[in-house]
Amino acid sequence: MSKAAVLGAGSWGTAFAKVLADAGTDVTMWARRPEVAEAISVDHQNPFYLEGITLPPSLKATSDHRLALEGADIVVLAVPSQSLRENLGAWTSSIEPDSTLLSLAKGIESGTLMRMSQVISQVTGADPSRVAVLSGPNLAREIAAGQPAATVIACTDSVRAVDLQKACATGYFRPYTNPDVIGCEVGGACKNVIALACGMASGIGLGENTNATIITRGLAEMIRLGVALGANPATLAGLAGVGDLVATCSSPLSRNRTFGHHLGAGGSMESAQQATKGQVAEGVKSCTSVRALAASHDVEMPLTEAVHLVCHEGMSVPDAVGLLLGRRTKPE
Ligand SMILES: NC(=O)C1=CN([C@@H]2O[C@H](COP(=O)(O)OP(=O)(O)OC[C@H]3O[C@@H](n4cnc5c(N)ncnc54)[C@H](O)[C@@H]3O)[C@@H](O)[C@H]2O)C=CC1
Numbered sequence: 001m002s003k004a005a006v007l008g009a010g011s012w013g014t015a016f017a018k019v020l021a022d023a024g025t026d027v028t029m030w031a032r033r034p035e036v037a038e039a040i041s042v043d044h045q046n047p048f049y050l051e052g053i054t055l056p057p058s059l060k061a062t063s064d065h066r067l068a069l070e071g072a073d074i075v076v077l078a079v080p081s082q083s084l085r086e087n088l089g090a091w092t093s094s095i096e097p098d099s100t101l102l103s104l105a106k107g108i109e110s111g112t113l114m115r116m117s118q119v120i121s122q123v124t125g126a127d128p129s130r131v132a133v134l135s136g137p138n139l140a141r142e143i144a145a146g147q148p149a150a151t152v153i154a155c156t157d158s159v160r161a162v163d164l165q166k167a168c169a170t171g172y173f174r175p176y177t178n179p180d181v182i183g184c185e186v187g188g189a190c191k192n193v194i195a196l197a198c199g200m201a202s203g204i205g206l207g208e209n210t211n212a213t214i215i216t217r218g219l220a221e222m223i224r225l226g227v228a229l230g231a232n233p234a235t236l237a238g239l240a241g242v243g244d245l246v247a248t249c250s251s252p253l254s255r256n257r258t259f260g261h262h263l264g265a266g267g268s269m270e271s272a273q274q275a276t277k278g279q280v281a282e283g284v285k286s287c288t289s290v291r292a293l294a295a296s297h298d299v300e301m302p303l304t305e306a307v308h309l310v311c312h313e314g315m316s317v318p319d320a321v322g323l324l325l326g327r328r329t330k331p332e
């Protein structure tokens with residue numbers, strides 16, 4: 001039986017740990033706060049992030065990362081993108097030498113413009129074949145409630161990908177393998193930015209035609225960037241691209257969409273942060289890093305640019321809409 005450490009006990013870390021436990025994997029979670037670890041181990045709940053969900057009694061948690069990592073052949077990294085490097089620095093010496101490192105984070109690192117798998121290899125020294133990514137339409141609360149969904153596990157080492165697939169396949173969670181790590185990571189990071197744009201549009205009262213237009217043109221941006229970075233465009237037509245875009249851009253459960261909606265409705269960045277209940281809306285920081293990554297590859301990403309201008313340069317949402325619609329016309 002596989003032994004997994006899930007490092008991060010936020011909404012997705014907790015929901016994915018439940019999936020692993022339901023699949024029969026031996027799981028120990030690491031939570032930053034001892035009270036979160038205690039609630040998971042003793043009460044089988046995580047009221048801080050997934051109120052009302054009962055967790056499997058077999059799921060254990062600790063606030064000591066060394067205990068979680070001891071003997072783990074699967075290490076699941078479930079902290080926000082911008083904190084991954086710092087957290088990994090503290091965890092690296094306790095990670096088992098041949099373990100597989102699975103990233104759940106959907107973002108691009110600020111400053112370095114690195115994908116999470118690159119950060120993981122750089123900090124831990126792990127060969128890229130040991131690093132995998134999980135991405136797809138996986139809103140944490142729906143997965144925790146056992147609602148059926150699929151996902152993609154990307155790893156260049158197909159044996160590791162299949163091992164991970166076995167460790168998390170359940171009657172409600174269906175993982176597909178894919179060798180395209182870059183495509184999965186680009187899809188996951190970009191869809192959060194596009195979900196912010198969809199939320200902004202709904203916040204100023206725009207309807208489904210606008211939403212569908214943003215999703216579709218957002219996909220075009222994502223594919224352009226992915227191809228420039230070496231991704232297979234078919235990955236972005238799959239669960240980690242279109243699938244996650246549709247789920248995140250349409251659901252009120254999405255923190256990114258909710259954040260954007262508050263900005264569109266006239267709220268400040270601070271009130272939008274409160275609306276997401278302190279949970280991470282990755283697109284707010286990643287819009288700037290995705291924009292810079294695109295610029296460094298001469299890729300045009302006008303929606304991402306507009307989201308950056310609203311979030312970080314004080315542009316109003318109506319002005320951002322005007323900017324986008326004022327662009328020169330061109331073939332699809
Ligand atoms: N929530 C969801 O539905 C999904 C989230 N994701 C991705 O998973 C990653 C983790 O997201 P969530 O678990 O949802 O986030 P969250 O905001 O619910 O929880 C973050 C967790 O990381 C911990 N943490 C450790 N160091 C931290 C630091 N320096 N700053 C902030 N938090 C720190 C927090 O204590 C908390 O347990 C993100 O990249 C997100 O985009 C992916 C799929 C679904």
Ligand SMILES: O=C(CO)COP(=O)(O)O
Pocket residue numbers: 106136137138139140192195244247248253254255256257280281282
């Ligand atoms: O990644 C997600 C669904 O796949 C969760 O999206 P949010 O971070 O916007 O809630």
